Amino acid sequence: MENIQTKDHIKPRKGRGRLIWRFLKGSKALFILCMTCSALVSLGEMIVPQIIRITIDNIIGGASTENLAPVVQNMITSLGGAEALRGRMWIMALAVLVVAGICAVARYLFRVSDVKASERLVKNMRDTLFGHIERLPFQWHMSNHTGDIIQRCTSDIETTRNFISEQMTNLIRIGILLVMSMSFMFSMNSSLTLIAMAPLPVIIWYSLFFHRKFRKGFEECDENEGKLSAMAQENLTGVRVVRAFGRERYERDRFEKHNEYYTSLWVKLGRLMSFFWSSSDILSGIQIMLVVIFGVLFCLRGSMTSGEYIAFISYNGMLVWPVRQLGRMLSEMSKAGVGIDRIGYIMDAEEEKDPEGALTPPMDGDICFDHVTFAYEGSKEMLHDVNFTIPAGTTLGILGGTGSGKSTLMYLLDRLYPLPADCGKITIGGTDISKIALEHLRGNIGIVLQEPYLFSRTLRDNLGIAVRDLGDKELEAAVQAACLDETIQSFTKGYDTFVGERGVTLSGGQKQRAAIARMLTRPTPIMIFDDSLSAVDTETDAKIRTALEKRFGSATIILISHRITTLSKADQVLVLDHGKVSQLGTPEELSGQDGLYRRIMEIQGYSAEPETKEKESAADLKEVTAE
Numbered sequence: 001m002e003n004i005q006t007k008d009h010i011k012p013r014k015g016r017g018r019l020i021w022r023f024l025k026g027s028k029a030l031f032i033l034c035m036t037c038s039a040l041v042s043l044g045e046m047i048v049p050q051i052i053r054i055t056i057d058n059i060i061g062g063a064s065t066e067n068l069a070p071v072v073q074n075m076i077t078s079l080g081g082a083e084a085l086r087g088r089m090w091i092m093a094l095a096v097l098v099v100a101g102i103c104a105v106a107r108y109l110f111r112v113s114d115v116k117a118s119e120r121l122v123k124n125m126r127d128t129l130f131g132h133i134e135r136l137p138f139q140w141h142m143s144n145h146t147g148d149i150i151q152r153c154t155s156d157i158e159t160t161r162n163f164i165s166e167q168m169t170n171l172i173r174i175g176i177l178l179v180m181s182m183s184f185m186f187s188m189n190s191s192l193t194l195i196a197m198a199p200l201p202v203i204i205w206y207s208l209f210f211h212r213k214f215r216k217g218f219e220e221c222d223e224n225e226g227k228l229s230a231m232a233q234e235n236l237t238g239v240r241v242v243r244a245f246g247r248e249r250y251e252r253d254r255f256e257k258h259n260e261y262y263t264s265l266w267v268k269l270g271r272l273m274s275f276f277w278s279s280s281d282i283l284s285g286i287q288i289m290l291v292v293i294f295g296v297l298f299c300l301r302g303s304m305t306s307g308e309y310i311a312f313i314s315y316n317g318m319l320v321w322p323v324r325q326l327g328r329m330l331s332e333m334s335k336a337g338v339g340i341d342r343i344g345y346i347m348d349a350e351e352e353k354d355p356e357g358a359l360t361p362p363m364d365g366d367i368c369f370d371h372v373t374f375a376y377e378g379s380k381e382m383l384h385d386v387n388f389t390i391p392a393g394t395t396l397g398i399l400g401g402t403g404s405g406k407s408t409l410m411y412l413l414d415r416l417y418p419l420p421a422d423c424g425k426i427t428i429g430g431t432d433i434s435k436i437a438l439e440h441l442r443g444n445i446g447i448v449l450q451e452p453y454l455f456s457r458t459l460r461d462n463l464g465i466a467v468r469d470l471g472d473k474e475l476e477a478a479v480q481a482a483c484l485d486e487t488i489q490s491f492t493k494g495y496d497t498f499v500g501e502r503g504v505t506l507s508g509g510q511k512q513r514a515a516i517a518r519m520l521t522r523p524t525p526i527m528i529f530d531d532s533l534s535a536v537d538t539e540t541d542a543k544i545r546t547a548l549e550k551r552f553g554s555a556t557i558i559l560i561s562h563r564i565t566t567l568s569k570a571d572q573v574l575v576l577d578h579g580k581v582s583q584l585g586t587p588e589e590l591s592g593q594d595g596l597y598r599r600i601m602e603i604q605g606y607s608a609e610p611e612t613k614e615k616e617s618a619a620d621l622k623e624v625t626a627e
Helices: 016-023 028-060 070-078 081-087 089-134 138-142 146-166 168-188 190-197 200-237 239-244 248-301 306-348 406-413 438-443 459-463 472-481 485-490 508-520 538-551 587-591 596-603 610-626
Strands: 367-375 381-390 395-400 425-428 445-448 526-530 556-560 572-577 580-585
Touching (some): 016 089, 016 146, 028 081, 028 089, 028 306, 070 081, 081 089, 089 306, 146 200, 146 306, 168 190, 190 248, 200 239, 200 248, 200 306, 239 248, 367 406, 381 406, 395 596, 406 526, 459 472, 459 508, 472 485, 472 538, 580 587, 587 596
Parallel strands (some): 395 556, 395 572, 445 526, 526 556
Antiparallel strands (some): 367 381, 367 425, 572 580
């Protein structure tokens, strides 16, 4: 099986930006509002230190207002001038409160819009991913671990959401803080500003250096989280097998070993991040210390006023925060980049598509396999030059050893696997199935797979999954045809019996009959039973075949089985041997020929009176049970 983790390093073909932009559908306006509110908060934070500086230098200190911006001078004049404001200091305090109030409202709107936008983003991502995965080819699903796909659709989505809602929305705020704080600082004292900026290139280089290390660490952690999820999913799904073979300790040790390795990766990454943040704190502390020391010296020399010094310290704090936030953004970007790439791998997978001008022809014609050759990706040839025709309305039995290609024939007929153009063709009523619309093709082919799958729902929900608004009469008729009616009547809750995950509460035979009943709720012109009677007794097998003959005599039926009694009433039987047609004929003809059919017939002790033998076997079984 191809491992999904091998493609983690591949960037999405559509690009991360375009992928995120697609997921932002329906939440863009909210994110814009979020960024606008963030910008208002930044502007308010810029204004408060200036109000404090003017209050200390111009109102209390009596310094001239000529060095202030014209807009500020006009505001002071309209309020009666600096002398009048000195006696009414409450006005300056009120100005600070008004700005703080605006910032508080902006912060509230920022949080509300951020939460709404991020939740809509997550919903859109989940809906888009789930819808896309549902339309991916069966071959893709068989090549990728279910647990890892789930991890990508949960953990990686959450990582992407956190980055966009917590980091991306602060971009404008960080930009405003950087530009405005540096411009205000330069306007107050250019020398001290240069001193304040000296450590910044080192901090930025330091952050970029660790960005690459973080990405590698997050990628490794995500890969192993996917493996751990896949391991847990497989064990939970196969819990009966694990317990039946007494493998609990082995599986637990195996899980704990990988979990310990996964934990060690996060501990290692945590140490790296701790070193990065502590080093960043030291560099930031040195920068603040330099500003405080040199700022005091400039004040003592008279090249800075007290108000300018206080404002400068405030702006320096604002300058340090976005620089440090930039480092956090880079580390989070590393993590989000890995998550987006992993999601992009799923989104880049090609969906099943109908050919241009897809046809919807009648599906009750002859089925023809015309020189079909097929091999699974990375495997040896499974079918070789298979050539046969199933006349409409007849029953074909297929017999063959394990791995002979019986199920593969049906997968190709239902286009669960596409048949390459140069490997023959399959036609229904003379129409190549590659030209038929998928929904039409699969809507007219009923198939019961070799391993019946029941959902964790009630029996009614499972049986009616193929038909919307299924009536009680249609449901009961399908259940009777599948010989499941007595089983359902024995359940206390009848059709409302909860079957558990994968139908765990039912026996193998009950699950097979439930799967058959589910398929029969939607009568189709083509019906496939892929070894779906193997878990039922021979008497029930005969009853189901008789019911099928009565109700669906005009349908084309394909029976795959290892049981000769199941194939005995078929119009013709196809025998496969290592992917090739070794025999084809009626059961009577094959029983008189040397070959696999006759050998299996002799091994199973099949006689010319199979129905009598089945009844005798059933009677013997009852006697043994009674004893």
